[in-house]
Amino acid sequence: MVSSAGLERHIDIVKVTGSNPVPPTMRINPKNKYSIIFLKNIVGGIGWAVGATVGFALLISILGFILSQLGGLPLIGDWFARIIEVTNKALEAKKALPR
Numbered sequence: 001m002v003s004s005a006g007l008e009r010h011i012d013i014v015k016v017t018g019s020n021p022v023p024p025t026m027r028i029n030p031k032n033k034y035s036i037i038f039l040k041n042i043v044g045g046i047g048w049a050v051g052a053t054v055g056f057a058l059l060i061s062i063l064g065f066i067l068s069q070l071g072g073l074p075l076i077g078d079w080f081a082r083i084i085e086v087t088n089k090a091l092e093a094k095k096a097l098p099r
Helices: 004-017 034-070 073-096
Strands: none
Touching: none
């Protein structure tokens, strides 16, 4: 609840400076219906998701480039090959068990 003294002070500031001291993003606009607010948030969420995806892809690309220049990719490939080998052995051992 806004007190009358606070409202009078606000009106005085507007009269003296000629501008509203409340930032436009904090003003209450009765024309903003829920559907407009919802759409703004949807667009903002999509923008955030696209930005995060592009940033992650860029980061992984740079990391892959650096690893390829340093010769680190064969080590990672060997590591994945070992994981696949162990997984396949575990699956074969599971098939050999009687049910």
